[in-house]
Amino acid sequence: MGDGVLMEFASAVNAVTAAIELQRRMADANSALPTTRRIVLHIGINLGDIVIEGSDVYSNGVNIAARSESLAKPGAIYVSRSIHDQVNRKLEPALTISG
Known part of the structure; x- marks a missing residue:
């Protein structure tokens, strides 16, 4: 995984x-x-x-999260549409969608 960290919630x-x-x-x-x-x-x-096998965690969802991380600007959080839809109006500050 290099210098990244994977967390499950x-x-x-x-x-x-x-x-x-x-x-x-x-x-x-x-x-x-x-x-x-x-x-x-x-x-x-x-x-x-996700799929968990021993200490490995993988899936298409993990791949999308990793790709999203690479799109995030320094100091930013990039969320997928599915995350946005789940948390919209539940958190402050409100999430903004960038293009």
Whole structure:
């Protein structure tokens, strides 16, 4: 997986809430550091079935989340349409869709 992390959540709302909090805390931690020492995360979130075999987790849903992460700008969270539909109007700040 390289330098990435895969996390599984039982709820789309919990996944997005955790991602927002992680990005906020990373921004706070980075604020006192020079630009060259900052760790800036790109987060991708997708909703889908997964397959677990031993310590391996995989599926098309995992692949979509990984691709979403690569589309996220530094410090941003990129969610799939299925995640957006699940959390829309349940979280503040409201999610925006970019093009």
